[in-house]
Amino acid sequence: MSFSPVLSRRNLFGTLACGCAAAAVGFGSSPVLAASGVARTELSADAALAKLKEGNAAFVAGGACTPAGGTAHISPLAVGQAPFAVVIGCSDSRTPPELVFNTGLGELFIIRVAGNTVDASAIGSIEYGVSVLGAPLVLVMGHSQCGAVQAAIQMATEGTHFPGSIDDLVQPILPAVLRSRHDGHYLVADAVRANVEDVTARIAAASPVVAQAVAAKKVRVVGSVYDLASGKVDFLA
Numbered sequence: 407m408s409f410s411p412v413l414s415r416r417n418l419f420g421t422l423a424c425g426c427a428a429a430a431v432g433f434g435s436s437p438v439l440a441a442s443g444v445a446r447t448e449l450s451a452d453a454a455l456a457k458l459k460e461g462n463a464a465f466v467a468g469g470a471c472t473p474a475g476g477t478a479h480i481s482p483l484a485v486g487q488a489p490f491a492v493v494i495g496c497s498d499s500r501t502p503p504e505l506v507f508n509t510g511l512g513e514l515f516i517i518r519v520a521g522n523t524v525d526a527s528a529i530g531s532i533e534y535g536v537s538v539l540g541a542p543l544v545l546v547m548g549h550s551q552c553g554a555v556q557a558a559i560q561m562a563t564e565g566t567h568f569p570g571s572i573d574d575l576v577q578p579i580l581p582a583v584l585r586s587r588h589d590g591h592y593l594v595a596d597a598v599r600a601n602v603e604d605v606t607a608r609i610a611a612a613s614p615v616v617a618q619a620v621a622a623k624k625v626r627v628v629g630s631v632y633d634l635a636s637g638k639v640d641f642l643a
């Protein structure tokens with residue numbers, strides 16, 4: 407069996423979209439269609455950011471109502487997706503973006519990896535979310551007491567190495583950790599924030615697609631930190 411070395415744009419996006427069907431509900435009738443045939447969100451980057459802030463406030467207040475499942479809610483989403491934000495978050499089980507921002511199916515396009523860093527696959531996913539699905543906002547979300555960041559501090563201070571591929575996971579966080587050093591000490595909170603700033607900068611640096619969209623003021627890339635104790639997200643913009 408052989409594979410063509412070059413996937414056509416149509417085939418690539420068809421393949422990606424098949425596992426990620428979601429909603430266009432409430433996004434109006436923009437003539438610009440996403441690859442799935444669903445109208446893109448009409449929210450601006452600022453409006454999308456405001457929506458995330460409102461959702462987090464509802465989550466913290468405890469009055470949040472995350473849309474339920476059931477076929478009445480699920481099946482209408484099968485025609486396509488038009489998320490209003492791309493979120494890069496940590497794999498930590500306490501930080502699910504859908505819950506933290508009180509959002510439902512089809513609203514967020516999410517990339518999660520321990521330490522919320524971005525490799526080539528993540529950059530490609532972000533580009534897909536922005537350029538194909540039309541999300542106007544890219545949010546990088548670190549969190550307090552992040553284990554991956556603490557591992558990077560341990561690597562920096564004690565030369566610790568971790569089994570398997572964990573070193574590869576931690577390495578991209580090291581520059582931020584070293585930059586956050588103050589008077590010979592490392593504070594996890596400072597390193598978490600520095601890592602968010604690094605990843606936010608790296609996205610535009612690694613992706614001309616995103617950089618051009620940002621320059622055209624069609625997309626914003628914003629950093630944030632989720633606090634495990636309070637549930638609040640501190641937006642860095």
Ligand SMILES: [Zn+2]
Nearest residue numbers: 496498552553
């Ligand atoms: Zn984490």
